[in-house]
Amino acid sequence: MMERVALIGGGVIGGGWAARLLLNGVSVCLYDPAPKASQHMHDVLQNAERAYAKLGIAIVPATFSVATSVAEAVADAKWIIESAPENIKTKRKIYAEIEDTAPETAVIASSTSGLRPSDLQADMQRPERLLVAHPFNPVYLLPLVEVVNGARTAPAVIDRAMAFYSALGMYPLRVKKEIDAFIADRLLEAVWREGLWLVHDDVATTQDIDDAIRYGFGLRWAQMGLFETYRLAGGEAGMRHFLQQFGPSLRWPWTKLMDVPPLDEVLIEKIVAQSDAQSGEYSIRDLERRRDDNLIAILQALKANQWGAGKTLAAWEKQRRQKLDDNSTEPLLTLSRRVPAHWADMNGHMNESRYLECFSDATEALMRHIGADDDYIASGYSYFTAETHLCHLQETVIDECIVVHTQVLGAADKKLHLFHQLKDENGNTLATGEHFLIHVNLQTRRACPPLPSVRAAADLLAQAHAALPNPPDIGRAIKSI
Amino acid sequence: MMERVALIGGGVIGGGWAARLLLNGVSVCLYDPAPKASQHMHDVLQNAERAYAKLGIAIVPATFSVATSVAEAVADAKWIIESAPENIKTKRKIYAEIEDTAPETAVIASSTSGLRPSDLQADMQRPERLLVAHPFNPVYLLPLVEVVNGARTAPAVIDRAMAFYSALGMYPLRVKKEIDAFIADRLLEAVWREGLWLVHDDVATTQDIDDAIRYGFGLRWAQMGLFETYRLAGGEAGMRHFLQQFGPSLRWPWTKLMDVPPLDEVLIEKIVAQSDAQSGEYSIRDLERRRDDNLIAILQALKANQWGAGKTLAAWEKQRRQKLDDNSTEPLLTLSRRVPAHWADMNGHMNESRYLECFSDATEALMRHIGADDDYIASGYSYFTAETHLCHLQETVIDECIVVHTQVLGAADKKLHLFHQLKDENGNTLATGEHFLIHVNLQTRRACPPLPSVRAAADLLAQAHAALPNPPDIGRAIKSI
Structure with a gap:
């Protein structure tokens, strides 16, 4: 395991990284110019400590420090995780600052959810050490991290990344072809668009849409994805039968996906009001803890069945088990x-x-x-x-x-x-x-x-x-x- | 509870309905012209009995009979569930046969996943008794059923339907505005299209896509849907902040959703081969049981947290508890x-x-x-x-x-x-x-x-x-x- 990781950016994602690293015994040095960054980090860490205690993952102590500049954070760092805002100019500027100070062999992993690594590394002196490692909120609990190389990323850096994230109890998914937004967010973007249309057209409220997910296919997707589930929907005849049966409906004029709804003040107001009606009884902190409790229970359930994310958890527990x-x-x-x-x-x-x-x-x-x-x-x-x-x-x-x-x-x-x-x-x-x-x-x-x-x-x-x-x-x- | 339900169609969905009804103590009479219908029904029932035993739901005995015609199946039936192929002419023909024989007050519930109830009831003599009740596979385990009225459906029929499906341990979601494919399948269709593109363009295999789902957002969606999850992604600033931050990306040229991939023999072959590589080590029956075991474990986990589908399960158990x-x-x-x-x-x-x-x-x-x-x-x-x-x-x-x-x-x-x-x-x-x-x-x-x-x-x-x-x-x- 790495001795020390430098984190640039401590928002929802950066904070989640800090928690996962620290509780796995990896010391972290954070740089974030936002005044509230430290308080936010403290909150995320509190949630994560509570979650790991419930999950039964042994917490290994590590030290957390705060730097006042990118240069200070990355000095002597062997691994640097950048979770800055999704702006390519901002990110490139940060990489330039990193390259001025950090050891030449330090790996730079960007948490971007959309930008291509080839674009991110375009201006770098040593582009071979940059990759994308895109995690999912809450980073301290969800195992998925998409590992994506740019055109100039060194294969050895990808190998190191796969080992690094596995050692943190994660499931690194190697994305073999670079596209904007990688895999998971492509799928999410599609659902998001369709969901916005349903709200826009008054077909469903945010609560209706969430219920349509969590009482139905969301339960399926916690353990099998789209294709494996559909393989079963085809019955004994399997995937080919399913495709032949359901393929034609793709051409039906069901969807409005060919267009995006105008996300104007009217639609924003509608969604905010519906979301308040749906979830407003809980504070964000309370809702986070309920989400974490449910994720923990689901992960433990899948662990008992030695399946999917539960297998990853079992391997992680074994690795963390103390004498x-x-x-x-x-x-x-x-x-x-x-x-x-x-x-x-x-x-x-x-x-x-x-x-x-x-x-x-x-x-x-x-x-x-x-x-x-x-x-x-x-x-x-x-x-x-x-x-x-x-x-x-x-x-x-x-x-x-x-x-x-x-x-x-x-x-x-x-x-x-x-x-x-x-x-x-x-x-x-x-x-x-x-x-x-x-x-x-x-x-x-x-x-x-x-x-x-x-x-x-x-x-x-x-x-x-x-x-x-x-x-x-x-x-x-x-x-x- | 109803004394007897007539089922027209006993495929994956009709078989699932039969299992849920029978194990909840509701007698079923099935009509399905397919020669293998009875064997299939037997297999589904076996899976479902196993699942209920593991779930701890008390099974109430009921009788299963097979009819040789629609007329025979629906005579004296008070509730009729139609799960015929997704062809409006076929369905309309079945409704005409039902209306010739069934009691005038019998409710007709279509399991269609796409057709609008107003179109289904267009030629009926008593259209007020038709509604859509769209369930999800496996019907005997997943609680969601979308309840949709047509323009001429009587409100009292919808009320009866909401009570009927609740008594079966389900979560009836009232879809208030009739559109093709309702809510859940609109979202699924969007993901399906995007998934097909990713495979078509060699960005990801079926396994990659499934892993991107089940190690990441699929775990979230078993308990909170799209909007509630994003409310949390916005942090303390909530939904408005999230929308303002991520809204603009909707206009980025990420997606190919504006078009559908050609589902030709080449793409079908590719998907079938990738799906075999991914899941081929399991028979369909084995995979179904693993899916059921995982769903049962997840439902029980959520029950312990009194959340979402787990709450529905707790209410169902209580209702079925025997002296x-x-x-x-x-x-x-x-x-x-x-x-x-x-x-x-x-x-x-x-x-x-x-x-x-x-x-x-x-x-x-x-x-x-x-x-x-x-x-x-x-x-x-x-x-x-x-x-x-x-x-x-x-x-x-x-x-x-x-x-x-x-x-x-x-x-x-x-x-x-x-x-x-x-x-x-x-x-x-x-x-x-x-x-x-x-x-x-x-x-x-x-x-x-x-x-x-x-x-x-x-x-x-x-x-x-x-x-x-x-x-x-x-x-x-x-x-x-």
Whole structure:
């Protein structure tokens, strides 16, 4: 990963880049002439920290600094992200300033959503180091980044970019042919035009259009795009059938796409009023958080299905996963997270099943720590939980930061005895979980001793933890009433 | 709900309607002249049953019959859904046949995705009963249905339609002004045209376009549409700022939307080949199931956040929720579901936390049964789980149909002692859960006796279940090793 990235421009996109970089452990130096840039950056970072906590992505600390000029920001930078306004003259001027100061090998990545890299690099001394890397709002959550080379961009720079954005948990999409607005924004532009016409002609309000999207094809598009979805619409006969069936309608006089609606004061006023009626009950900040909560939930849902953006998330999590800090004289810190809103139940607090979800995740972290990880499972061995006893001591509320500390009460041959304590930020124990696990052979699904390395690691922990005081309430049973 | 619906046409859309109707307890009589219609219907129904089981929607039995003519299908029908090919002459002919036989008050709903209801009803004797109700594939999962009146449609018919589709768990969107292709397909048509150009011009493959959607704006559109998303892109300054900033780009010469690409054999061949490269590793059936799994996961994610399509799902579930069958001499059947794929863990079987999720859901069903439901909670009282003991007896595998039987071991004042048994289809017990609950006052968050009605219901169950044999393993504790 890069040591330090220079950001030129800290608006909605630049702020999103800063958040993604900083929370992935990459230090950032920002230059933005706008007086509110720092406050805005702070707001975006707050949203992003909240989102990563809910997403369960481990945040790596990094430093943020502010420069008073482009020159100051890019001195010593190896990677420079330009998110200035969409004006080619402004951008070219910035590139000239960068080239005056920055190391010759520094890569310059423009966040432009429309301008061609060949045009951007036209006046550069070292055009081979410029590319377009176009992200999507919110940059700290959406994985897509379109990577586009200009005529003079060096292939090695593109390779570096693909690796750089992957390491940030993103999905770099290599756009192979340079056109204005690349791929996604071409599609968005088409919908935007049609949407404006529908509002202009009083066919639909902004709310109607949004509902037509989010209750219908928007749900499809979070996981399969246009073509894969239509492949299915063709049924068993597939794509060819679909094209033959629906192709002719392209020539029907349905659309007004051949023209653009006049975006005059009347239409702007209409859209603003309809949008206020639709979304005005939420502040922008509140709406951002609802959007983030929904994106997080959707990404997690797709992760569980190992599909699309969920696969990208799983790879990112794995990459960010930290080793447990094992000082042997304390219970291990096996989990640390913020309670997401969707963990609430009818009673408005964290549902009972989520306690076991936390303890299950904590057990998994411990398993990895002693070497009973994915590779070990692939080799045919694992631990199964046989018995569990949970005590609920206090309520756990939404948005609370919780941790789990895990003590190994005993390890002997194929048996493992664990005790988890779920605590709040102040160290109060909210719940405990006592667990009895058995080591199994995954072929026979029967109990067997662990392989030597895992057995040694489990024994070592059990010996170290033997010096700890016995936790309260072990060996409890529920009494009849 | 309607007693019987006549379906004319059983293709991708008609089949989807049949599945949604049947699984919601509405009997269906189908007429489709295609020889493969019955087989196709069977396949769609199988997908839909699987999807509803995973979604957790209670399936209500209904009867499916096949007619050999339009006349036979619509005799005695109160609601008729026409999903014939998109040819106005074909459709008008069908309406004439319907009007010859069907009851005069029967509503005729066309699934057309493009034709105007005023044109469809032009030759009808009783045009007031025709409307368009345009659904989206897969009809059994996606909530959107566009409800459009023609010039002569009776307002009362539209009202009936809005209620009819809501009762099926859908989100009926009232399209107030009749245009060709309504709202969603206007937007889709725009994207489709632009997508065809991108493929035609070798800017992107079908895979590139799909990835540009599903890793980026598609994730946004599953929860917020075009306008609400752009409201956020404008930052604190909101919609007006966004429009002023991005409006001018509408006049940039980006797009080829003013023309349509020639959908000739060359372009068809290119798309088919790219689509095969992209999705060919999956059969259509497999791809449909992956799509359904993803849609289910996304819908459940949005339900947890009480947002958009998730809110519609929550309302549907509530409406379909069945009363527990209480014969007092047996443990109650409190849960019945199929294990979804995303419940698997590293070991490839149902994760331990999902056992408690099942038991928690079973407890919630029992709570509703004794009157400790949402209204009771709103009145300020509830039960909290204080202690839980789980025994894992056998592994639970993905796609297994599982049930939970619940026995009330004791109820005394503010205490409740429950025992859940999770079983497979053959009655084998896979796991048990013993739970100790305390009744609380939600104001003080302290223990207190239940209100008389809940107390009486809990006592009654405890007395009835006292005659049952004591389940094995109650009062167990984990032993030290």
